[in-house]
Amino acid sequence: MTNVPPSAANLRGAVDLSSLVNRANAPVGAPAQPGAPAGAPVQVPSLVLDGTDANFGEVLELSQRVPVLVDLYADWAEQSTAMSAVLQKVVAGLRGRLVLVRVAVESNPQLAQAFQAQSVPTVAAVIAGQPVPLFAGAIAEDQLLDILEQLLQLAVQNGVTGSAVSADAEAGAPADDAAEPVQEEPLPPHHAEAYEAIERGDYPAAIGFYKTAIAQDPRDQLAVAGLAQVSLLHRLAGKSLEQIRSAAAAGPNDLDAQLDVADLDLSGGHVADAFDRLLTLFPTLDADGKNRVRERMLELFEVVGTTDPVVIAARQRLAMLLY
Template identity: 60%
Template sequence: MSQIPPAHLRGAVDLSSLVNRAATAGTAATGATPDSPPQSLPLPSLFFQGTDANFNDFLDLSMTVPVIVDLAASWAEPSQQLSSVLERVIRDYDGRFVLVTVDVETNPQLAQAFQAQSVPAAAAVIAGRPVQLFAGVMPEAQIRDVFEQLLQLAAQNGVTGRVTVEGDGSPAPETDAQAEPQPEPLPPHHAEAYEAIERGDFEEAIAEYKLAIAQDPRDTMAVAGLAQVSLLARLQGKTADEIRSAAAADPDNAAAQELVADLDISGGHVDDAFDRLLTLFPRLAPEERDSVRARLLDYFEIVGVDDPRVMRARARLASLLY
């Protein structure tokens, strides 16, 4: 998706039920209007962690500068990848945006308010009003196109400020003492898979992860990556409404229920996904059971085999099998 239609940009979700204030309250406090001169706002950073408890602060901040919201899950590799791209792009805009990362699993009110049906996803808040942007990992060039459109929308709403990082008025460069250790380079097939995901080419990413597994069947990161990108490929081009409507219309259809479970896993609703498929399992024919069992095993890799939710679901699956 290279562009966001203007009508979509205006289709904001009202967050007032979450923050218990009118979106215009911040405007009254700042006096922002479309003709206001740009404001310079000193902040300690361009990057923040958002929670259900502190998000009011970012609504106020959005009266001065557009706030990008990164809806993420710590266990999902695509979330980590999108976060890295967003950070890089926001640094390049030199204070015209700030980034707020929200863990959807630990902040359910924000996940619901932003209608986070899958992760990763990106949204924005401009002049106290949320704007849904996109879901999944997008190529960096397309993300920059989206940001340019957001600046136009922000200007229309009088949000033309710029953040200066406290100190010298710009993001401070890292010293050798401050710099974090550089991560180990990815194995070749993993790197190729990441690049394919960034392009939106999930089939190519799947092929690269399969090659990595063929070379080393004990490559657990490739196994988890294959499960994650396969899930993204299954959801690509589908809407949450059509997925849930199809499942509701045919509650014993294994394929339809698996797709809803995919949606739940991608949105961080892990227990819901497990319970849906494990409840369905006893009603299925043997060949359908094999499909559901394979899907559950994929989920176990995505969430993490040591996760307590996975351990409970694995025990429940074993009781159904034996």
């Protein structure tokens, strides 16, 4: 099994997609709104898209905002169709944290050559416009989940934190609901400054802008959520998955190590695991340690969303431990 490279430096490899960038093609995702944050939702026709030699420039644009998984397949190959089914199942379960792009190798020879697909299936990814080779052949679902956990961590390290919203999932909505587009309100000044700082990778500056917004209006929930999200990015920046996992395994009672691995779990979509890790550790800590866990969990609740069922359950469990 091929491990995902842990740092941005490893994004640029032998795969060359430059010839596929500047092409007239059909869009696969809605264009970014001016000033949209790196983590903003992206409207797509489906979480599973068809990629071709002609439209892959749009896929590269989409990968600037949402990690893209690429399945190079052939319908005649039984192993390939079986792996495609596993990929679609797992991507659906990640609820928009990844988009799957399927490429038929026989009808798209340029992409097959660019991704060096010597056999099917060949699975790769694209993050921030750069290719990430993953594996060839069929693998088990649990192995795939491990690889995607690393891939999502790599995406976070490179500022690709958006989520995809599938248009076909909303097809059953009443026609009147979609009759008139919603006009976006201009971003408040400090929010706009924070988003610009995130885009250039300056997380401390973004944190400062959000803190200023909160100081001016403590009820600014968007700033509270933004501060929690960019703080998570800042904590993970420069740390590899292997370092975090190794430190946590070596120090099961090391609070700093366990906080780091909870951040990692949450960034990779393992939300329940992140919360359970900290809540299980909580009773063993002294007063200072308990307070640190409580504060971190409140931040992570904001990252996930306070109305998420997993957050609600974890908040109740935390309350029971506190009182």
